[in-house]
Amino acid sequence: MNSSIFVKSAKGLILASGLIAASSVVGYAQDATVALGAQATVPLSSLYANAPTGSASLGGHTFDLSGGNLVSLGSGESVTYTGSWSNAQSVYLLLNTMNTYFWYDQSVVGNVTLTFSDGTTQSTDLTVGGNIREWRTGAGNTVTWTSDPATSYVWSGNATDGSAATIDMLTINLTGSTKTITSVAINNTNGWGSLRVDLAGLTVDPQVAQTPSCIRPGNSCNTDAAINSQAWKWQPVLPGATNVNPHAKNADKTNNGHKAH
Structure with missing residues (x-):
């Protein structure tokens, strides 16, 4: 075997695999x-x-904690982003x-309200012992529980006094939504006592529209030669999509033009 040909082919395979890997991540949504x-x-740090700190990955999602502070809401207070x-x-x-304290168990003490560009809203109640709990679990x-x-409990450690402490993540699921969120408001609606609602981080997961990615060397998918090529593997497709190029996996080419016996 000609070693120079083998080396050249190997380089081509490496290049192609790199292009395929790069194209596979194009268009995927990231945490905002x-x-x-x-x-x-x-x-x-006072709690x-x-x-x-910084850009922190918690519960599989990224949060901007670079400011080093949290929002602490007393009765009747709110914050909007x-x-x-x-x-x-x-x-x-x-x-x-x-x-x-125990007497708040199963009480609705606030809500998270999402406002959309069409003027509609969606509100999620914050229920003690349901979807929110004490930060200092010790x-x-x-x-100190939720149901x-x-x-989900995404960080556990200690408070500055040495007792056990937690940071929890509430997920508001909007799967399938085609709306645009224009604001996120967190409200403490509790009318009595010293309970506070603490917000340490906020991330939104928008769905980014995917566009076809070209994996042909030189990004040459739209040339006449590529469009009319029998080499279906070079045609641009979305991840998981069906290749609709008329020459894709053309059945009359599966036997390389030879007659069936």
């Missing part, structure tokens, strides 16, 4: 992180020992309560 900004005034998130499929919030006489699978 939201910075909490000036409305976040409570340092995470948590070794709290996550605006933007334009098209075809959003999920909203993820790092949410817990503070001073969550504290006594507080609600709603929409809430």
Whole structure:
């Protein structure tokens, strides 16, 4: 075997595989992180020992914790973040309560309200012991459990006093939605006591429209030669889509033009 031919072919295979790998990730949605900004005034470090910082991956999603602070809402207070998130499929919030004594169990103490560009809204109640709980799970006489699978425990460690502490993630699922979210509001509607609603992070998961990706060397999928080629593997397709090129897997070419016996 001619070794130079083998080396050249191997390089071609490596190049092709690299192009295929690169094309497979084009068009996939990524988390759209939201910075909490000036409305976040409570340092995470004042509550948590070794709290996550910066661009943090929690529960499989990315949150912007670079500000180092969380939003703490007292009774009747709210915070709103605006933007334009098209075809959003999920909203993820790092949410817990503070001073969550036993008597709040199963009480609705707030809500998360999504507003869409068409003027409609969607509200999710925050229920103690349902989808939200005390941040300092090592504290006594507080609600330290949840029952709603929409809430997951994404970080555990210690409070600055050494007791156990947690950061939880609430997922609001919008699968199949084609709407555009224009604002996310978190409201503490509790009318009595010292309970607070703490927001440590916010991320929206918009669905980005996928476009065909070319895996032919030189990005040459739209040349006359490529369009009329029998080499169906070079035609641009969306991940998981069917190749509709008229020459794709052409049945009359499966036997290389020879008559069937």
